[in-house]
Amino acid sequence: NAGVMQNPRHLVRRRGQEARLRCSPMKGHSHVYWYRQLPEEGLKFMVYLQKENIIDESGMPKERFSAEFPKEGPSILRIQQVVRGDSAAYFCASRTGGTFNTGELFFGEGSRLTVL
């Protein structure tokens, strides 16, 4: 029973390039969250999605960042025209919905973005 799968695990980009981070939630999970973790800091909420819908994007920077969770395929976090300040670990988490939902978020191992 695979957990939350994120790829790539490590990504290096030069300033101005695009970064695409992918997240496949746990089987049966239809709710996906993206968090960003800067070195020596906690996890900062970015966006919460359900299939084909953005539920809460209050933590997402207004420019350059976008997220999607299509009907088929993984959730994608896209960062356009990356800058050095985007260097961080990006974690995806998923949970189930309905009556089995306890509120627990299951995290992937993260994608570590380095911007040169």
Next chain:
Amino acid sequence: QQQVKQSPQSLIVQKGGISIINCAYENTAFDYFPWYQQFPGKGPALLIAIRPDVSEKKEGRFTISFNKSAKQFSLHIMDSQPGDSATYFCAAGTGTASKLTFGTGTRLQVTL
């Protein structure tokens, strides 16, 4: 008002000792308080969680104490072991549908 404050930032405890990490929140709408454990290079994993209808929850060596009036909650690790060395995050959320707000983390080192 969405902030969760966590202390200490780092903690060194001898094997067999008690590790205590504290968190405080401001948003009275929070009703779900989990603790996550993170090892280097890994994602956070749920350790234990509590809801405000109880003041304490224990699972093995891990106990959450919750003080609703003070808006504080803490994690106690009894008989701390070297394998407990990790970063611990407290968090708070509302219901079972919303995002979690995380504390800044406590790096715990358990020495022999």
